[in-house]
Amino acid sequence: MAGEKQIALDLRGVSKRFGTFQALQPVSLKIYDNEFFTLLGPSGCGKTTLLRMIAGFETPSTGSIVLHGRDIANLAPNKRKVNTVFQNYALFPHMTLEQNIEYGLLNLGWGKDERHERVAEMLRLVQMEAFANRKPEQLSGGQRQRIALARALAPKPELLLLDEPLSALDLKLRQAMREELRALQHETGLTFIFVTHDQEEALDMSDRICVLGEGQIQQVGTSRDVYEYPENRFVANFVGDTNFLDVNVTAINGDLATVATPLGLSLTARHKGLQDGVRKATLSVRPEKITISEMPSDGALIGTILASNYMGGYSHYVVRIGDTELRVSLPNDHSNLATIERGTQVSVGLREDSVRILHA
Template sequence: MNQQNAVEVNAVSKNFGSYQALRSVSFNIRENEFFTMLGPSGCGKTTLLRMMAGFETPDTGSIRLHGRDIVDIPPHKRRVNTVFQSYALFPHMTLSQNVAFGLENLGWDKAKIRSRVGEMLERVHMDAFANRKPAQLSGGQRQRIALARALAPDPEVLLLDEPLSALDLKLRQAMRNELRSLQRDTGITFVFVTHDQEEALDMSDRIAVLGSGEIQQLGAPSEIYEDPANRFVADFIGETNFLDVEVLKTASKTATVRTPFGQVITVPSTAAIGLGKATLSIRPEKLNLGDQAEGIDFEAKVLSKQYLGGYTHYLLSAGGAEIRASRRNASREGDVIPVGGIVNVGFVETSARVLAA
């Protein structure tokens, strides 16, 4: 059964003077999906979010909400709400009044507003603070109230513009869990904008990676991480090693290459790989060291290391290249590979990817 689309972005472009922020971008966001737009500053993700909210207008293309073109519909008439990074709470109002504000503007009756405000404060675990002002709250509590206010009118789509970036690390991790639970509980489509790869991988059903005003790749978190479409995606999502290789033969989804370490191996590849120079991408955690080494095997010199309890991160030198690797400290002794020593390094061919140079 085909899942209905909540949002359809069709060939949207946007210029700000001579700067092209978006270049004919098209994608769909499914009903009840936690969808993330991920990318570096200036990639176009916030511009897209503002277009969905109605704060910006595309130069070309269309945006549809449940099949209805909304480009010419003003923001207050769209069933779309936004949670901003700054929270945008009214400092002179109580929390209850903040949550009620949008409902009053929509003309809800007082009894219905009281009931809905109580329900939303309880949902975000803030009902005990209903009469406090925003200044009396922590950053995480203010974020919960901003969420309650945005969810109160029961929007069709909730837009979240980097809402966790102002929080400290521990609180950010806790709020990630709360956001995901809220999305599942309400069934509302969440569209989340962030430049934090870990946030995107943790919370999303699907991720659109944006770069230079275009969609570089769209897919599930595991697909984006394990099978990046190009070097930009591989470099932006997590850590990876890029090694220069020579492509000797190609097939539909694989390439046979010669590595800097001398081996000839066959590994998965992106679609547009030709003979000659290319790039091999392999994540640090895919490299196995010492007694854990398996698969393709070569020797490397240990330049430095960082012991982090369950894992140790190494900087290695092999074949004229510097390589980062992570080793799980499985035994009680843990980190036993010395700096300056030679260590065996192994990886399974299917864990690497060949990308266009």
């Protein structure tokens, strides 16, 4: 069918056990051609183990890894059209940048003219032509990363794996390299699988995100899906910041649930995973979805500012309503906007379409 997405990588029940330790529960995923796909999760969640199995550095305990219709689960790393960019870049220090990029092509038996043409093409792609004869030690972290990318892309892999390649860079350079990586993925049309524990990186760069936790998939979706509509408490808590409230369920109607909150008001909002008869649930609301104002408002909740912090683009607050404390983030959208001081009474607004009700 025209316009139908083509599957690049199909993971079918892939798991990994080290002795008695189950590092990864069975995972099934479809990743598409020309997709920037991110494996996101905390340390020890299984994301790097999964990446290493795709690369061929680990053998799955169960399952199949199908790349463009071919099961590669038992192939050696050099027999699968998959390349990896490592966290430390793994460049050969005694070789020039040109030689680093050429090395893999030489091992694959490419002819001399073909190698030189491809190396020149890769240097142009990462805008490093002027540095061809330098050694890695003469480069900045960002430049080394570009060469590592060029080397990985040179053999024309079907899949590029990136194992936390931005973690060694400072904040400004990480932000710049995020843009460069995304542009590079668009330009090459290649499927990228990116591993990170950084939620902002994942939200910024990905077509889709797989959130991993406790050795299993917690949710797969677009950046908007996993942030606005988390499927469980783990995802809501790990991706961004959120407030959790224990609530009592009073009614369920399709994908909507009505709950009584400790704030003294009842809310009807979208839910995930609640069954008829459930009485306890968790309400999740992001700090930036809550509004506060020093101007009184009819029907608004009344709270007291316990803490306020100016953070440049945003001011962060802690507001107490009765016995409940909420974290609130407000944009500093004009320069003379004053931060609300501690002890100030404020009106607090909470929109029903901005909250999510999850299984307790």
